[in-house]
Amino acid sequence: MAIQVRVTQQSIAARVTASLQNNLNRMGDLQERLSSGKMITRPSDSPTGTVSSLQLRSEIRAVAQYSRNADDGLGWLSTLDNTLTSSVAQVRRVQELTLRGKNAGASSPESRAALATEVENIREELIGLANTRYLDRPVFGGTTSGAAAYDSNGVFRPGPTGSVSRTIGDGTKVRVDLAGPEAFGTGATDLFAVLDSIAGSLRTNPTALAGDLNNLNTALENLQTKLADVGSRYNRVEQMRQTADDRALTLRGQLSEVEDIDLPQTIMEVQLQQTAYQAALATTAKVIQPSLIDFLR
Amino acid sequence: MGSTFSGLSTALSSLYTQRRALDVTGQNVANANTEGYTRQRVEMQATSATPVPAVHSVHNGAGGGVTVSDVSRLRDSFLESRGRAEHAQASYLSAQQSTFTRLENVFAEPSDTALAAQLGDFWAGWGDVANQPKNEAVRAQLLERGAVVADGLRVAHDALSAQWSSTRVQLDSYASDVNSAADAVALLNQTIMQQKSAGLPSNELADQRDLRLMELAELTGATTASREDGTVDVYVGGSSLVTGGVARHLVVTGARQLATESSDKVQFRWDSPTGLVASVSGGTLAAGLDTLGTTIPEYAGKLDQVAAALADKVNTQHRLGYGMDGVAPAGDLFVNTAGGAGITARTIGVGITNPRQLGVSASPGAVDGSNADKLADVMKLADGPDAAYRSLVVGLGVSAQTAQRRADIQLRVAADMDTLRSADAGVNLDEEMTNMISFQRAYEAAARVLTSVDEMLDVLINRTGLVGR
Numbered sequence: 001m002a003i004q005v006r007v008t009q010q011s012i013a014a015r016v017t018a019s020l021q022n023n024l025n026r027m028g029d030l031q032e033r034l035s036s037g038k039m040i041t042r043p044s045d046s047p048t049g050t051v052s053s054l055q056l057r058s059e060i061r062a063v064a065q066y067s068r069n070a071d072d073g074l075g076w077l078s079t080l081d082n083t084l085t086s087s088v089a090q091v092r093r094v095q096e097l098t099l100r101g102k103n104a105g106a107s108s109p110e111s112r113a114a115l116a117t118e119v120e121n122i123r124e125e126l127i128g129l130a131n132t133r134y135l136d137r138p139v140f141g142g143t144t145s146g147a148a149a150y151d152s153n154g155v156f157r158p159g160p161t162g163s164v165s166r167t168i169g170d171g172t173k174v175r176v177d178l179a180g181p182e183a184f185g186t187g188a189t190d191l192f193a194v195l196d197s198i199a200g201s202l203r204t205n206p207t208a209l210a211g212d213l214n215n216l217n218t219a220l221e222n223l224q225t226k227l228a229d230v231g232s233r234y235n236r237v238e239q240m241r242q243t244a245d246d247r248a249l250t251l252r253g254q255l256s257e258v259e260d261i262d263l264p265q266t267i268m269e270v271q272l273q274q275t276a277y278q279a280a281l282a283t284t285a286k287v288i289q290p291s292l293i294d295f296l297r
Numbered sequence: 298m299g300s301t302f303s304g305l306s307t308a309l310s311s312l313y314t315q316r317r318a319l320d321v322t323g324q325n326v327a328n329a330n331t332e333g334y335t336r337q338r339v340e341m342q343a344t345s346a347t348p349v350p351a352v353h354s355v356h357n358g359a360g361g362g363v364t365v366s367d368v369s370r371l372r373d374s375f376l377e378s379r380g381r382a383e384h385a386q387a388s389y390l391s392a393q394q395s396t397f398t399r400l401e402n403v404f405a406e407p408s409d410t411a412l413a414a415q416l417g418d419f420w421a422g423w424g425d426v427a428n429q430p431k432n433e434a435v436r437a438q439l440l441e442r443g444a445v446v447a448d449g450l451r452v453a454h455d456a457l458s459a460q461w462s463s464t465r466v467q468l469d470s471y472a473s474d475v476n477s478a479a480d481a482v483a484l485l486n487q488t489i490m491q492q493k494s495a496g497l498p499s500n501e502l503a504d505q506r507d508l509r510l511m512e513l514a515e516l517t518g519a520t521t522a523s524r525e526d527g528t529v530d531v532y533v534g535g536s537s538l539v540t541g542g543v544a545r546h547l548v549v550t551g552a553r554q555l556a557t558e559s560s561d562k563v564q565f566r567w568d569s570p571t572g573l574v575a576s577v578s579g580g581t582l583a584a585g586l587d588t589l590g591t592t593i594p595e596y597a598g599k600l601d602q603v604a605a606a607l608a609d610k611v612n613t614q615h616r617l618g619y620g621m622d623g624v625a626p627a628g629d630l631f632v633n634t635a636g637g638a639g640i641t642a643r644t645i646g647v648g649i650t651n652p653r654q655l656g657v658s659a660s661p662g663a664v665d666g667s668n669a670d671k672l673a674d675v676m677k678l679a680d681g682p683d684a685a686y687r688s689l690v691v692g693l694g695v696s697a698q699t700a701q702r703r704a705d706i707q708l709r710v711a712a713d714m715d716t717l718r719s720a721d722a723g724v725n726l727d728e729e730m731t732n733m734i735s736f737q738r739a740y741e742a743a744a745r746v747l748t749s750v751d752e753m754l755d756v757l758i759n760r761t762g763l764v765g766r
Contacts, residue, residue, distance in 0.1 A: 008723035009329060011716045018712050042401045043694025044701055050694045053407040054687050058676065061417040065424040065673070072428040135429060143663035160663030166428065167670055170677075259407070292730040 070241035073166035076176035116202035154192030310362030311743035381514035392584030397697035423673035427666030436652035454642035479544035487542035518579015534576035607682035618656025618668030627656025
């Protein structure tokens with residue numbers, strides 16, 4: 001404030017009004033912050049804070065999407081895992097039946113026929129398993145547009161041969177499907193063909209069972225390898241989801257640091273401001289009143 | 298030797314003068330709270346003795362009393378012109394600030410619902426479609442989110458456009474304010490000149506004129522020059538707005554809506570047959586012109602860039618994909634709703650209505666979401682729509698903050714100037730009371746002088762030469 005030679009009632013009033021207005025303005029700002037809980041309500045409050053806030057928000061969205069993608073991927077992988085586990089059990093049963101049919105030289109053609117029927121039933125069941133669906137999609141069918149991966153004869157339906165993957169992190173994609181031939185073999189070791197051959201051999205040519213058994217073992221080993229593969233992928237996706245959830249928490253914390261008010265500090269500031277305002281009002285009331293008129297008779 | 302009765306007339310002149318001074322004090326007190334009132338002071342002058350000695354002059358040298366030489370108006374014209382300059386700057390900056398505040402309201406960031414969030418939802422929608430490429434409900438939801446983003450861009454553009462139009466209308470009314478104030482100044486100039494030549498006081502008229510001049514300065518950043526005859530000339534951007542008793546008028550010409558702004562710039566012109574361009578460099582008018590010619594078009598352009606980046610990046614990737622039952626690659630997702638090339642914030646719209654046609658799959662006929670996955674990644678592109686929008690918001694934040702700070706500082710400077718001005722020209726009641734007492738006492742004393750002269754004459758006339766009566 002410049003040094004003034006002259007002071008008038010009007011100039012005092014103007015100055016006091018301006019100061020009180022300033023005071024009240026600051027009160028208003030603080031109250032707004034306190035009631036909204038936000039430091040930044042418009043970009044000009046803090047341009048740098050706004051950048052961080054926009055970026056953090058978009059990252060939070062991206063991470064949430066990763067987490068959703070991972071959940072979906074886990075659905076696929078656990079379906080695969082369950083299906084493969086059941087398949088392995090069924091194939092073991094076939095192994096046992098085949099051994100029984102092969103070893104029991106005394107077994108009658110009738111009992112072998114009974115074994116063959118059971119093997120055929122298991123084959124049907126396995127075809128059913130191979131057509132397992134998750135959210136209406138055959139999990140062994142890749143990107144096929146059909147509703148099933150195998151037809152009722154156990155023949156893989158060739159279609160679009162793409163694989164299904166999910167993005168579960170920045171630039172991280174994980175495959176969440178398993179193509180039918182990868183799990184159930186192809187050519188001589190195609191599980192369904194092997195089972196068909198076992199059933200045939202049991203009925204008509206028990207001597208061929210040895211070769212069939214070898215093929216069956218190969219198919220079983222393949223199934224087990226894939227089961228382990230699916231399990232490790234499941235773990236990886238699970239871990240990534242955990243990471244995404246943790247990251248979401250961290251990001252929210254950072255966003256809150258950028259945007260939200262420090263409650264105790266703001267309340268303190270409001271109190272101080274209130275005191276200052278009241279003091280200003282009180283002194284104004286005292287200072288503005290007297291004039292020479294009061295002292296003239 | 299002076300006249301016998303000269304003492305009476307001396308006392309009388311004092312009575313007149315002190316009463317006039319009391320009247321002026323009364324006027325000052327009465328206007329203690331009148332806006333723009335300038336305190337007045339009676340300038341007293343002792344009436345001198347006969348100035349020219351003559352042969353038969355027998356004057357003894359005592360003066361002939363007192364007269365009122367002038368009722369002066371105590372206003373510092375230097376402070377006034379500084380005050381006007383500061384006010385012009387303050388109103389320019391606060392108009393600019395309110396423009397930015399309204400722009401900030403248009404974008405309403407940061408929030409969980411504004412355009413940035415809508416874009417985020419749109420990208421998340423692609424993620425969901427990638428997870429369930431065959432699910433039509435998810436696809437339909439994505440289309441909906443695309444429409445929301447397009448709407449958000451259009452709404453922002455419409456809001457900018459509406460702000461432009463309302464500022465344009467406001468500018469017209471400001472221009473007519475300028476014209477009526479200029480007319481008023483011209484009229485006051487004329488009256489003051491007449492009063493002055495007739496020797497009549499014109500202080501109150503000058504106060505009124507100062508108020509009008511301040512109004513003109515706030516509107517246009519006008520500067521003034523006083524003339525000998527008591528009139529004031531007003532200049533806007535170097536050209537005269539008021540010369541003596543004559544005022545010129547300003548008109549606003551050019552586009553009436555944002556769409557035609559670039560081809561038909563808004564300008565101020567002198568209201569004359571030649572219609573020369575008037576350069577208004579300060580005050581609310583100049584801020585309005587900046588808003589119309591620079592600020593709003595700039596942000597509308599940036600918004601168009603966001604829309605163009607969105608349409609370009611999404612359409613390019615989308616064209617590589619295949620729809621649910623199509624063997625042909627998918628078409629464009631974002632189109633120009635007005636038809637024609639180029640997509641702006643005003644024209645952007647979603648061109649696909651059937652969710653099955655979304656180019657989600659990377660190969661024809663496959664139930665595959667890998668193209669959708671790539672579309673979700675458009676979010677992270679450094680030259681993508683999100684980055685463009687972020688830079689828009691941040692640029693706006695920085696400009697708005699700067700405008701706000703400059704306006705705050707300038708308003709404080711202007712308020713300080715006002716305090717100085719009102720301290721200089723305002724009425725101080727203590728001072729007036731003191732003056733009142735001294736004038737009153739002087740009046741009483743003059744009356745006493747009158748009485749004593751009267752008594753003296755009484756002695757001379759009634760009690761002298763009574764010897765022998």
